[in-house]
Amino acid sequence: MKLDDMILVSVDDHIVEPPSVFENHIPKRWADRAPRFVYDAKRRAQTWTWEGGAAATPFICAVVTLPNEEWGYDPSTLAEMRPGCYDSAARVRDMDANGIVASMCFPSFAGMSGSFFAHCQDRDLAYACLRAYNDWHIDEWAGSHPGRFIPLPLCALWSPQLSAQEVRRVARKGATAIAFSQAPETFGHPSIHSGAWDPFFAACQEEDVTIAIHIASSNMVVTGDSRETPIEVASTLPCWNSLTCAAHLLWCKSLVKYPHVKIALSEGGTSWIPGFLDRMERQFHLQRWMKSDLGGLRPTEKFRRHFLACFICDPSGLLLRDRIGIDNIAYEVDYPHSD
């Protein structure tokens, strides 16, 4: 396709990070301690490893164009994947073929909200590596094809202050979005209700940086008993974590304080939103003894002010698109994941 023929923007794809992430961006002082991409012969997988732990990309997160019979949760190597997973030039060729003019890419090993970096106890090392990761993402991944990627740096999940600082730093580099967690308290960090994240919300509002909150960006288990639960349950439910996340955000005092914060509910889908808005309106009216304060707005107005609903395939949600608000809905490809 020619560039002018493409109109679709995908606000949720994923990078399987190539070995060179830290190479050009980590200060010399930290170079020896940055995460390394190594082959783990026992697991037959390539793993990012450092003093903060280790992470591999499960094969199910890189299955684009591979036969269904080969899918699975085993860890993977780059050689098994389509090059568009990890190579930006190959990715752009695949976007061209798919009619996608621009794409916003979430991480793989780094975790949907950068939790990989938050696991490192040396916070100076963690922040140095996070900055290097973000610089690689903005300058190399997105920078390689201007206009074809919406850069998506990561927050410093362990520190609202550093996250605010990073928002301002990446905004100066041209970023308009930053990845955050559905529930930082599930990783042992402050909850959004504590007020601790206000500097981060303030920075996002002032710099006009959208907060992108992807499913699986918390440490929450919605599926109950994990030992016996069938694999299909965990595979069916994750979208609805965005519902819980949206309820927390909508009732959060910080969003009254920062009324211009914009939030993308990445891979959250749309189908639950009409019923959620019905419920919020009913709650607001019936439980008026709670004297809830949404800054003078009704729940549906507040939802439409703050949220972007993001979907891959959602026939029932789209039937009720007018109840969501068609300006509040965006499309996702989820390349190279299985959906």
Next chain:
Amino acid sequence: MKLDDMILVSVDDHIVEPPSVFENHIPKRWADRAPRFVYDAKRRAQTWTWEGGAAATPFICAVVTLPNEEWGYDPSTLAEMRPGCYDSAARVRDMDANGIVASMCFPSFAGMSGSFFAHCQDRDLAYACLRAYNDWHIDEWAGSHPGRFIPLPLCALWSPQLSAQEVRRVARKGATAIAFSQAPETFGHPSIHSGAWDPFFAACQEEDVTIAIHIASSNMVVTGDSRETPIEVASTLPCWNSLTCAAHLLWCKSLVKYPHVKIALSEGGTSWIPGFLDRMERQFHLQRWMKSDLGGLRPTEKFRRHFLACFICDPSGLLLRDRIGIDNIAYEVDYPHSD
């Protein structure tokens, strides 16, 4: 209204149990140790208390016709409530006024799945009291006005075998439904995926007893960090616990084994179901490498075979009623609760 003019059946209301529950039904041997309804001067509340613990009914669960300004979560006394909460004759007068021909009533102090009885370590005492409770419910509450109540006895949450036995016992007394938990494993009992509940599912299928699973019948916290979470979050979200529960049940091997089990998702609402069925169908197709077995049915067929969706007020769900299946939807009043 005249009885012949009434067509509405409410499959979800609640009894605030009167002091006489155990009086006529507990065997002499256990009479001294049955739960007692006492006034707790410190809490200004009436509390059911015994060696298994204590439970009061929060005022928000008995607010019918009371001014909104007086609603709240404080524990309550019967004298503060409309008599229809605890008196079956007064309840029937209120049903007449509301055009409700028949009502299925869930418990209050006993817990939505009878967890109150499961907390008692003396299992013989617990089962004796559970049987007495069920006999009171069937013979006195429902029996006082034949045809106006759908009896709803409770399962023995701590024992699949006793639950199966109770299903057969109450079926002989005319019961066609029994209350069960959204997630028994959250109370420390076996999960539905363990196979342990198969005798219970078998009894329900053979006796044609519907399993009624009300929201708040598990010990699950969907709202994350409890200390700082605003009260509105917990008040907004509970319906969607039925979504998680439905996903577990639909992917549960026991429902393939017992394909005629019927389940009411009480107070679960309808709005999430069209999107849930979309997702189940997509999961079933895309993740076919998982070789999922729904007994030869597609997810939507299986949902419609097993489930009754129950709603109080759900405009968006009803717009998509044909995608749910109109024979799979039932109405609820939720008397005397705040919804």
